[in-house]
Amino acid sequence: MTNSGPDSGVQKPRGSQFFLANTQAVARAFDGCGEVVTLRPQQRLPRATIQNGGLFAIREGLLALDVIPPGGHRQILDFLMPGDVVPAPGFVFPQSFSIRAITPSIVMCRPGNGASAWPTGEVHIDLFLAQCYSQLARRNIHQIMIGQLDTESRVASFLLSLAMRRGESLGATHMLELPMSRDDIADYLAINHDTLSRMMMRFETLGLVRRINRHAVHLTDIEGLGRHTPIGPLLLAVFARPACAPTPS
Amino acid sequence: MTNSGPDSGVQKPRGSQFFLANTQAVARAFDGCGEVVTLRPQQRLPRATIQNGGLFAIREGLLALDVIPPGGHRQILDFLMPGDVVPAPGFVFPQSFSIRAITPSIVMCRPGNGASAWPTGEVHIDLFLAQCYSQLARRNIHQIMIGQLDTESRVASFLLSLAMRRGESLGATHMLELPMSRDDIADYLAINHDTLSRMMMRFETLGLVRRINRHAVHLTDIEGLGRHTPIGPLLLAVFARPACAPTPS
DNA sequence: CGGCCCGTTGAGGCAAGTCAATCCACGTGG
């Protein structure tokens, strides 16, 4: 891997500017064509809304995309942030899927799945294709994390990817909020929360992170964390920019 | 949803007819706008082709979508069959991803990712949105399989899902070809091939399957297999129809 | 007939899961 080294920090200055642009573009595209839902923590999008199909765009807040298969444990497929767009048709079995707010959130819901839902030829559709690809890319990475990394690598990858998604470029150190509970993180990483806790403690004794409180950690050694995951480059490629969005012409 | 209950068996006569229709629609949409590549077993799509981006449609054969992260093991994200369409932008890190033929295959490659690649307003774009959603749905299910099922359930789920994808509706018994190697299956299920082998043997002694030869098994007790996976309804929803395709109006 | 590759077994170890106890942060009410 060529860029977990010292030069990996070389900043592509895309981060927050692009992020903002993307979020706003999404908001514009959804404007006036669907309901806007406000959610309080732990509240879910109404099932009816989900079963209507369509697209969900995150306007504000942090949310979790949950699945609870019949007779199974909860699993979190993704954490959603402003600018993310999730297509309902990906939820093949709507009663098992839900979108749950972790912090107070605003979600825009746009009905209709096909291109016909948009005025023909409009750029919006490219935007949503890009979002769709982005979702796919994230699932692919997540799959790799779950499928072949051990606990240590998973946790390190998670912390790094979250820091990357949070927008700004990464320095040597980074303050990271973790609004979600340990259970949420554990369910995202497909490990149990005891093991997660042990691993976080281990990272602390290794001097990689410092716990501020329940909902915030200070990543004191980004590069060190990077050495604990084999997929640093992949994470950068997927999470360091909000989407494989088309460059606006 | 309405189709997990006992009435879910109520056959939407989707199976093979729809499957054929879908495959043909995809072929038409790709016709004349990109190269057609023929692959022999274990051959991969040229890296250059993948890095060009665009979409890949399977015309014939069985293929595997591989990832080999830098320094990691091979992982198979999906098995691809005729009618499937995979968007390259999902491969965030093209040098890690590849499309490999398992049986002799034909793949159509269409350049361009955005809607602009298609004549505006054409139905094709709906078709590909649907395919994109279908990919997403499959990744979601796969995630659940890897993330929370034990070995036994994974193998049972795999056998069932493969039988479902093969088109026809399932009876009490089913002849299933397994053109891929045990290693391929193991890498798809994120278990090692020793464990997989043990599990297949176990299913045989339980009377659930009968091994015909290296590349074929007879599923002698579909319902029994179903009792070994908690996610039967999910599998049906995702795999029993080729895609969440738009109903042609 | 012989070699090779793929698949099947077996023995043993370890990482991670389970279960249960404890700790701590935080809010509440006296």
Place this chain on the structure above:
DNA sequence: CCACGTGGATTGACTTGCCTCAACGGGCCG
């Protein structure tokens, strides 16, 4: 301002399912 209760987080002891590694077997092809 402090005792108290609650729920999340941490820790420890124990168990186990799966991986590892190594040997064996059996088709398949030259």
